[in-house]
Amino acid sequence: MLAVSWRDVVLAVLPSATLAGAAAPQDVAAAGERLGAALPEDLAELLCETGGVRGRGGLPVVWPVERIVRDNLALRPGALLLFGGGGADGDELVGCVPADPSRGIVAWERRTGVCRTVATDLADYVTRALAGDDLG
Numbered sequence: 001m002l003a004v005s006w007r008d009v010v011l012a013v014l015p016s017a018t019l020a021g022a023a024a025p026q027d028v029a030a031a032g033e034r035l036g037a038a039l040p041e042d043l044a045e046l047l048c049e050t051g052g053v054r055g056r057g058g059l060p061v062v063w064p065v066e067r068i069v070r071d072n073l074a075l076r077p078g079a080l081l082l083f084g085g086g087g088a089d090g091d092e093l094v095g096c097v098p099a100d101p102s103r104g105i106v107a108w109e110r111r112t113g114v115c116r117t118v119a120t121d122l123a124d125y126v127t128r129a130l131a132g133d134d135l136g
Contacts, residue, residue, distance in 0.1 A: 006049040009123065014130040020051030020064045031065045035072050035081070040098050042122045043083055053084075053126065060086050061129045077108055080115065084129075094118065094125065107135065 010017050028047050032038035039047070043062075046053075052064035062084045063071070072082050075093070085094035091110050097103045105119040118135040119125035128135060 006046040013127050018054040023047040023051045023065045027065050031069045055130045
């Protein structure tokens with residue numbers, strides 16, 4: 001849980017970031033129900049404050065609730081909860097393993113199925129992705 005708002009963090013790192021508009025808490029809760037488990041607390045808070053985040057060039061950092069549900073129902077690889085990424089080629093998606101927060105934020109390469117940790121937690125991922133850091 002952040003001591004400051006997600007909106008403030010996002011706009012401090014990248015003032016040109018696009019926020020989708022706050023998601024209703026009931027929509028975030030309903031997303032968890034559709035996916036079979038509540039969304040992690042930090043992700044739920046980010047969505048309730050921002051609705052999703054786009055970074056440089058409009059690239060998705062954190063998807064809106066609707067896309068989280070849609071893409072997880074269509075693509076979800078095992079225990080990984082996808083919530084962002086897609087980049088220019090759409091091949092690398094980002095998520096977390098809610099049952100094992102120690103794994104941090106994981107990038108999943110759709111073509112190969114390989115997963116690798118790219119950040120320690122959601123705040124680390126969001127700030128580094130918005131700053132343009134190499135998450136590889």
